[in-house]
Amino acid sequence: MEKMKAVVYHKKGSPEKLIYEDVDKPVPAGNEILVKIHAVSLNAADYRSMQLRLIPRNKIFGADISGVVESTGEKVFTFQPGDEVIGSLVDYGFGGLAQYVAVPENALIKKPKEISFAEASTLPVAGITALQALRDKGNISKDDKVLIVGSAGGVGTFTVQLAKHFGAEVTAVCSTKNVEQSFALGADEVLDYTKENFTQKTKRYNIILAVNGSYPLLAYRKALETNGTYVMVGGSYLQLFKSLVFGWLLSFGGKKMKHLMAKELNSDLEILAELTARRIIKPVIERHYPLKKAAEAMNYLKQGHSSGKVVVDVV
Incomplete structure (x- = not known):
């Protein structure tokens, strides 16, 4: 099976129990889209889930992604390969700290061309x-x-x-x-x-x-x-x-x-994407980390002193 790089949670791993390693590249089901991830921004939900031992099934954290559609299942009609997308994986098992993720099409919206992948990943x-x-x-x-x-x-x-x-x-x-x-x-x-x-x-x-x-x-x-x-x-x-x-x-x-218990709504994500494309709002990104240093990024965010979003650049 084809492999990809990902940052995987290991109970006895270090640092932060997050290990950069090879895992199986996902294959999209009929209603899913395979996204080649370009950027993922971290949230308190990532490290708090880890602290509470609420570990994703695939043991890969990261919810807010942006990237490019690599391929689609046969039941997907909204997107096609090459589309630039933004999405939240909060309701779909996380999985963003990887080179690829397979998600249902309703987890995504199209990314405006005016927004960078890093900016897009901060929005959800x-x-x-x-x-x-x-x-x-x-x-x-x-x-x-x-x-x-x-x-x-x-x-x-x-x-x-x-x-x-x-x-x-x-x-x-x-x-x-x-x-x-x-x-x-x-x-x-x-x-x-x-x-x-x-x-x-x-x-x-x-x-x-x-x-x-x-x-x-x-x-x-x-x-x-x-x-x-x-x-x-x-x-x-x-x-x-x-x-x-x-x-x-x-x-x-x-x-x-x-x-507030926020709900990840595509309609709201589209509003934010439009406001960002028009530069009415501008995402504040304090730090960038490469995927292999995601554990370091998570540790920094957990300290609670960030002045903006922390983004992991995958591509």
Whole structure:
């Protein structure tokens, strides 16, 4: 059987239990597409799944891919060899840290020519999370005052840009090294959390998005306008647990405390791809790694200090 290079999880492997090795190249079923992967971006879902021992069946992580259609099954009619595509493999067993992956055709959309493969790979999980948090949970409107706690990283950088696209007044919270970046992405005000605390200020917000940050739920609630909405979109396991368990208890009066479980929708991915092609939003990629150094890339992301997306270049 034909072989390919992939980064495979081994329980006793090191570093990070991810080993660069030869595996069988997948063969697409009737309703599947074989994609030659050009780039895959990493997400917290990758290393958190690993920590929870939620290992993909093929033991290959990586969900957000971009690449070129290599071949198609006989039941595929939407795509043809040579098409450039973007996709999320979250609902299809992951498998992105490899030279090829076979996925159902509904996992993919066509990639606009104006977007690079690396940029395209950043859009699915982080971009969709930002979009759904603002639009669906936050019900964002023009001139809303939006606070983004954790404006760096993958989700944060998309959230700042999308909030400005929707016409909001954006306040970003980040560390010193990311202040200039947040301004460059369009934030109207940037708070350096090492020097000032938004919970001690009098300003109130229509929407607060908690991407990163260990502030108490009551502090978030206090910073909301009377009919404001708080949305938890990331953070530690403890923060997520508190939001899920206690958020509804604090959703009284006009203030709402919500938690987002993003859904990987092709319609939303197409919106993001179009906005990126038009340069209304621009993916922020902090680091590139070759496939053989994916373990190093995963370890860096896990440290929680990235200023943008981490991309593994396969081709």
